[in-house]
Amino acid sequence: MPRSLNLKCLECSRLTIEQAIEQHGESGDGCWNPATCHRKRSHYRNRPDVNAKRRGQRVAEQELQKLMQVGEIPFTERLDVVPKTPPVALLYLYREDRPDAHLHAIAISVWQGDRKIAVIPPKHCIGMANRHVRQYLLETLATLGEKYGIREFEPEILMHPKECPIDPCPLRGL
Numbered sequence: 656m657p658r659s660l661n662l663k664c665l666e667c668s669r670l671t672i673e674q675a676i677e678q679h680g681e682s683g684d685g686c687w688n689p690a691t692c693h694r695k696r697s698h699y700r701n702r703p704d705v706n707a708k709r710r711g712q713r714v715a716e717q718e719l720q721k722l723m724q725v726g727e728i729p730f731t732e733r734l735d736v737v738p739k740t741p742p743v744a745l746l747y748l749y750r751e752d753r754p755d756a757h758l759h760a761i762a763i764s765v766w767q768g769d770r771k772i773a774v775i776p777p778k779h780c781i782g783m784a785n786r787h788v789r790q791y792l793l794e795t796l797a798t799l800g801e802k803y804g805i806r807e808f809e810p811e812i813l814m815h816p817k818e819c820p821i822d823p824c825p826l827r828g829l
Contacts, residue, residue, distance in 0.1 A: 668699035
């Protein structure tokens with residue numbers, strides 16, 4: 656039977672390290688132990704993800720055991736099975752890494768696993784208002800949705816404008 660949760664440690668794991676030491680250290684209730692508390696805090700923070708991963712692995716192993724008992728999947732074939740991954744759209748934003756930087760260009764590529772299946776060439780955004788960029792992205796996403804079933808972009812990949820592949824580029828004309 657698993658050990659029950661220590662609610663005090665669970666609450667402590669949600670605090671920053673400074674807050675935890677202040678609240679539970681020598682000036683607090685005195686339960687802070689530097690030798691064990693860092694590891695416990697990590698355990699409590701990552702516990703839901705680790706447990707979900709374990710449950711998924713357990714279910715997959717049980718299903719595989721059932722199939723092997725029935726004789727549907729011989730052991731040698733099981734090693735060659737590669738799950739089909741859905742296509743994803745990667746959005747490349749060419750802009751400097753600062754909050755007030757202007758968007759220089761946009762590019763999109765569609766990948767399925769480790770294979771590139773489509774590329775939307777880079778497009779300069781010079782002179783485009785934010786609403787025009789949003790409209791372009793929505794139209795592109797609608798097209799990708801019809802063709803590949805993609806509903807959203809993966810998190811953006813930020814590229815520096817000096818890496819812009821478009822020729823001619825106003826940055827290189829200087």
